[in-house]
Amino acid sequence: MPERFLEQGINFKGQDFELIPFGAGRRICPGLPLGNRMVHLMLASLVHYFAWELPDEITPEDMDMGELFGLTLHRAKPLKAIPIKSL
Numbered sequence: 338m339p340e341r342f343l344e345q346g347i348n349f350k351g352q353d354f355e356l357i358p359f360g361a362g363r364r365i366c367p368g369l370p371l372g373n374r375m376v377h378l379m380l381a382s383l384v385h386y387f388a389w390e391l392p393d394e395i396t397p398e399d400m401d402m403g404e405l406f407g408l409t410l411h412r413a414k415p416l417k418a419i420p421i422k423s424l
């Protein structure tokens with residue numbers, strides 16, 4: 338639920354310990370600025386250039402958003418999204 342951080346005034350740059358995808362303090366990830374730009378560029382390019390659909394007539398409401406606890410918290414079932422055509 339990434340939206341839980343909306344309007345909280347929390348950012349990911351290592352000051353707010355509720356959200357530290359790049360770590361914090363002296364050993365914070367030195368690739369933070371590059372990583373931040375690349376993730377935005379990659380995701381925006383995929384959304385901009387392709388139309389997407391879910392496999393097997395799954396609707397967004399049916400998606401299993403279950404989580405699996407580990408070193409990081411990730412989806413129990415990987416997201417499968419199919420690019421159907423370039424826009």
Ligand code: HEM
Pocket residue numbers: 357358359360361362363364365366367368369371372373376
């Ligand atoms: C979305 C992309 C990335 C994420 C989420 C990420 C996340 C992290 C995290 C959590 C750490 C450990 C920080 C800590 O120990 O507190 C780390 C360390 C590190 N990251 Fe990244 N990283 C990303 C991209 C990059 C990139 C693009 C580079 C280099 C070009 C990079 C280079 C490093 C290095 C060298 C360390 C070790 C820093 C140290 O131990 O002093 N990372 N990263």
